[in-house]
Amino acid sequence: MTPLVLAAASAAALAALGVADPKRRRAAGLAPARPRHRSAALGALACCGLGIAASAGPAGAVTWAAAVAAGGWALAQGLALVPAPSWRSIATAGRFRSRPVPVALPVVALICALLAVEGRRGAPPDDAAADRVAALALLDRLERGAPARRAAAPCLAALASARDGGGLRDLLSDRAAAVVLPADGGAGTDLQRCILSAGGEGAATARGGDTATTTIDADTASRVHALIAGTLEDADALAALAPSGGTGAGLVCRRLAAAAGPDVAGFVAALRRDRAYPKAGDLLEGLPALEALIDARRARSPCPA
Amino acid sequence: MIRLPAREHRRLVAIHGWTGVGLGLLLYVVVATGTVAVLAREIGAWSSGTLATRAPLSRALDAAVGRAIVDAPPGLRDTVDLSAAADDRLAVSLRGPAGPDARGIDLDVAPDGAVLRRRDGPAADIEDADPPGALAAFLVDLHVRLYVPAPWGYAVTGVAGLALLAAALSGFAIHRHLLKDIFTLRRGARPGLTARDRHNMAGAWALPFAVVLAVTGSVFSWSASAGFPALAWMSYGGDREALFAALAGPPPPADPTPAPRADLDAVMADAAARAGAAPTYVRLARPGRADARITVYAAPPAGALTGHTLVYDGASGTLLEDRRAFGRVASVGGTLYGLMAPLHFGDFAGPASKVAWAALGLCSCVATLGGIRLWLARRDDRASALLDRCTAIVGLGLPFATAGAAAGFFAGLPGGGGPGWTEAGFLAAAAAATVAGIALPRRRVGPALSAATGIGLALLPALRWAAGEPGWGAALAAGRLAVPSGDVAVLAIAAAFLWTAAPAAMRDRRPFRPGRAVP
Amino acid sequence: MPPSTADRRDVLVRALLAGPGAAVATLLAVMGLSAALPPGPAGIDPITIPLVALPFIWAALFFHACLDPAPRRAALASLALCAVCAALVALRHGGAPAAAVP
Numbered sequence: 001m002t003p004l005v006l007a008a009a010s011a012a013a014l015a016a017l018g019v020a021d022p023k024r025r026r027a028a029g030l031a032p033a034r035p036r037h038r039s040a041a042l043g044a045l046a047c048c049g050l051g052i053a054a055s056a057g058p059a060g061a062v063t064w065a066a067a068v069a070a071g072g073w074a075l076a077q078g079l080a081l082v083p084a085p086s087w088r089s090i091a092t093a094g095r096f097r098s099r100p101v102p103v104a105l106p107v108v109a110l111i112c113a114l115l116a117v118e119g120r121r122g123a124p125p126d127d128a129a130a131d132r133v134a135a136l137a138l139l140d141r142l143e144r145g146a147p148a149r150r151a152a153a154p155c156l157a158a159l160a161s162a163r164d165g166g167g168l169r170d171l172l173s174d175r176a177a178a179v180v181l182p183a184d185g186g187a188g189t190d191l192q193r194c195i196l197s198a199g200g201e202g203a204a205t206a207r208g209g210d211t212a213t214t215t216i217d218a219d220t221a222s223r224v225h226a227l228i229a230g231t232l233e234d235a236d237a238l239a240a241l242a243p244s245g246g247t248g249a250g251l252v253c254r255r256l257a258a259a260a261g262p263d264v265a266g267f268v269a270a271l272r273r274d275r276a277y278p279k280a281g282d283l284l285e286g287l288p289a290l291e292a293l294i295d296a297r298r299a300r301s302p303c304p305a
Numbered sequence: 306m307i308r309l310p311a312r313e314h315r316r317l318v319a320i321h322g323w324t325g326v327g328l329g330l331l332l333y334v335v336v337a338t339g340t341v342a343v344l345a346r347e348i349g350a351w352s353s354g355t356l357a358t359r360a361p362l363s364r365a366l367d368a369a370v371g372r373a374i375v376d377a378p379p380g381l382r383d384t385v386d387l388s389a390a391a392d393d394r395l396a397v398s399l400r401g402p403a404g405p406d407a408r409g410i411d412l413d414v415a416p417d418g419a420v421l422r423r424r425d426g427p428a429a430d431i432e433d434a435d436p437p438g439a440l441a442a443f444l445v446d447l448h449v450r451l452y453v454p455a456p457w458g459y460a461v462t463g464v465a466g467l468a469l470l471a472a473a474l475s476g477f478a479i480h481r482h483l484l485k486d487i488f489t490l491r492r493g494a495r496p497g498l499t500a501r502d503r504h505n506m507a508g509a510w511a512l513p514f515a516v517v518l519a520v521t522g523s524v525f526s527w528s529a530s531a532g533f534p535a536l537a538w539m540s541y542g543g544d545r546e547a548l549f550a551a552l553a554g555p556p557p558p559a560d561p562t563p564a565p566r567a568d569l570d571a572v573m574a575d576a577a578a579r580a581g582a583a584p585t586y587v588r589l590a591r592p593g594r595a596d597a598r599i600t601v602y603a604a605p606p607a608g609a610l611t612g613h614t615l616v617y618d619g620a621s622g623t624l625l626e627d628r629r630a631f632g633r634v635a636s637v638g639g640t641l642y643g644l645m646a647p648l649h650f651g652d653f654a655g656p657a658s659k660v661a662w663a664a665l666g667l668c669s670c671v672a673t674l675g676g677i678r679l680w681l682a683r684r685d686d687r688a689s690a691l692l693d694r695c696t697a698i699v700g701l702g703l704p705f706a707t708a709g710a711a712a713g714f715f716a717g718l719p720g721g722g723g724p725g726w727t728e729a730g731f732l733a734a735a736a737a738a739t740v741a742g743i744a745l746p747r748r749r750v751g752p753a754l755s756a757a758t759g760i761g762l763a764l765l766p767a768l769r770w771a772a773g774e775p776g777w778g779a780a781l782a783a784g785r786l787a788v789p790s791g792d793v794a795v796l797a798i799a800a801a802f803l804w805t806a807a808p809a810a811m812r813d814r815r816p817f818r819p820g821r822a823v824p
Numbered sequence: 825m826p827p828s829t830a831d832r833r834d835v836l837v838r839a840l841l842a843g844p845g846a847a848v849a850t851l852l853a854v855m856g857l858s859a860a861l862p863p864g865p866a867g868i869d870p871i872t873i874p875l876v877a878l879p880f881i882w883a884a885l886f887f888h889a890c891l892d893p894a895p896r897r898a899a900l901a902s903l904a905l906c907a908v909c910a911a912l913v914a915l916r917h918g919g920a921p922a923a924a925v926p
Contacts, residue, residue: 021488057608063658070664073510080490313891523879532875632866642872
């Protein structure tokens with residue numbers, strides 16, 4: 001949006017520069033524009049250039065400079081079509097008709113722009129192609145990250161059943177944590193497996209009544225965090241891709257169906273209970289679409305094309 | 306702009322004039338073809354009538370490329386290059402070891418993986434023979450070396466580049482009121498003054514662009530024709546391959562042990578994610594061996610002028626290098642040389658930069674032709690009359706011949722087409738323009754060639770359709786605007802040419818008025 | 825006033841200097857620059873920098889040949905540049921073996 005606004009402002013500044021051009025005004029019998037008018041227009045133009053350079057990078061700045069030159073040339077031709085009373089011969093009637101080039105130029109430029117936009121549509125970085133490329137990149141990462149996700153799964157399962165303490169929030173903040181779990185049940189085992197995946201040290205469990213409190217030191221917590229974070233990011237990217245329904249979603253559906261299921265299910269519970277992950281809201285919004293894709297695949301329904 | 310002593314000023318005026326007159330027509334041809342070549346991709350999309358929408362390098366490639374490698378004889382698997390061809394096909398080029406006798410196989414692979422075309426033979430014979438892309442390739446080649454055999458063609462365009470540099474710099478130095486006059490175009494004034502204003506104005510607005518184009522174009526042309534040979538002689542005993550290998554980074558130690566190929570789709574996906582833009586070109590070196598490498602060249606990410614080059618281990622698929630400039634690691638020379646291509650082609654910011662480049666190319670053409678005319682207007686001898694006629698023939702004959710090339714391309718399509726038809730169309734139209742330019746009275750040359758160009762261009766959409774390319778209905782149904790907008794653009798340019806020709810023709814029908822100068 | 829013999833000689837010297845002279849001197853300067861430059865971190869500076877510098881070197885030589893009030897001085901400057909660059913090239917070729925360049 002910013003580059004568009006700056007481009008419009010540049011066009012206005014360029015037009016002001018042309019209108020305030022002293023030679024043109026003198027010829028038209030008008031009072032010469034004050035130097036500060038020109039300076040203001042030039043300054044505005046320079047500011048737009050700096051703004052474009054800051055917002056759109058060097059490519060934007062170079063494009064802007066070339067566009068200003070081309071636009072200035074076209075503008076200068078256009079301004080010459082406006083009658084200026086003091087030129088020696090002013091037969092303007094028919095002049096427009098006999099000078100087709102300035103008329104044709106904007107038309108051709110517009111059509112070239114349309115063509116170029118069209119070429120861009122077929123170009124890789126856009127639309128379906130980009131969606132697909134993103135999906136391929138993500139699938140590749142997920143395939144490589146499968147062992148890490150398997151290691152993280154017991155951590156998520158354990159945290160999902162933790163009753164007290166910060167749970168996920170504590171682990172994601174890399175602080176020492178105390179996780180309270182039922183003394184009898186699978187959650188404790190999950191936590192032990194999680195701690196083992198994270199190196200197997202830095203944790204102690206104290207039993208009291210029907211609960212067991214496992215304290216984890218900061219080092220272990222940050223290792224568990226690292227395990228979980230990767231999975232969260234993958235899930236986040238997957239969930240962002242799924243609702244598009246485009247080629248990316250189709251790829252995810254075809255290539256990841258079974259693999260993503262247990263991983264996703266494992267921490268959906270934790271997330272629903274404890275919105276510690278900064279993007280948990282977005283993720284929860286996207287997850288139903290992802291789950292629907294996976295369910296569709298399990299039911300052998302066709303994936304999106 | 307620069308206060309110079311009178312004598313130096315006079316000399317610079319002479320340099321400006323003589324470079325313009327001596328090399329102006331060559332310069333015009335190079336700049337005008339370059340203006341068209343900037344839009345080669347869009348012209349390719351229009352002329353090949355492609356209706357598919359996915360870019361070939363963003364599809365799953367591994368299976369098709371694997372089949373191509375397995376099908377090729379082991380001696381032709383040294384390098385496998387992948388690029389996008391016209392009509393949304395994947396171009397696969399397999400080559401044996403480099404050298405003058407290098408052989409290879411070129412394949413066109415359809416989006417569904419089917420091999421549509423296979424060319425087999427000496428590398429020099431099978432290159433650049435892509436029928437649907439022939440028109441775009443022809444226009445680019447015309448700009449790059451004017452169809453003069455290498456390395457002389459590069460030397461010719463290199464001379465044009467240096468002439469542009471000399472003309473731009475001398476023009477900058479001699480114009481005393483460059484910035485004051487950028488909006489001065491006195492239309493009602495006497496014709497000579499209007500023409501001078503028009504030349505000065507176009508020259509002033511295009512000046513920075515002209516310097517950039519002249520420098521980058523000279524670097525390319527002179528690198529190819531003289532620079533690489535001289536530097537190869539300097540440092541590599543004349544071995545140019547060794548010089549290119551140094552530029553690309555030395556190859557890994559040879560290890561011919563067979564090894565499985567890395568999954569190309571995974572590599573491409575990783576490359577696209579890292580580069581932040583789609584891959585544009587891929588080279589697989591020694592696939593199926595332990596020392597295999599995959600090099601992925603990507604388009605510039607948003608806001609950047611240059612893109613990433615990613616080098617992967619071709620066996621394990623692990624990333625080895627992520628280059629942002631020329632050379633294996635960042636360096637001054639690599640960064641500078643890496644900037645030459647984007648600044649010359651103007652393709653770094655999608656449609657916006659391309660349109661700006663094309664517009665400034667047009668502006669430079671106006672400045673060049675206007676400059677020659679201005680110089681001629683002050684002279685009245687036989688040589689000037691001859692140059693005047695040549696200027697009219699080249700100035701309008703080039704657009705006419707370009708229309709002829711497109712007509713030849715479409716005429717050849719039903720029979721399989723190819724570069725031969727495009728070249729024949731261009732040459733036939735150029736010959737016709739030359740004959741007409743010599744035979745007609747001077748005052749009729751311009752209007753006649755303008756009218757012929759307009760009519761030729763106006764016929765192109767019909768020719769395209771008659772050649773079996775998709776009509777507007779099919780194109781719009783497939784969501785492709787390239788075909789109709791290309792047709793509309795061609796018709797608009799045709800109308801502009803016809804409009805230029807019409808008033809002159811009408812004037813000619815008026816009764817002769819005594820005292821009106823007829824050149 | 826018809827041009828004198830000295831004027832005509834000046835023009836000829838300038839034309840030779842700005843045309844073939846500038847071309848030869850540019851080529852030599854590119855090679856000399858290549859011999860003088862350190863390889864740089866990527867080892868490609870001696871190839872890329874001279875090529876990028878080529879149009880600038882040519883423009884400097886061309887305009888100097890055209891504009892220097894004394895064409896003889898321009899010729900001497902060009903010759904000196906050629907001599908230095910030729911010496912650099914000869915040193916490179918006489919010294920280390922060619923393949924030693926990275």
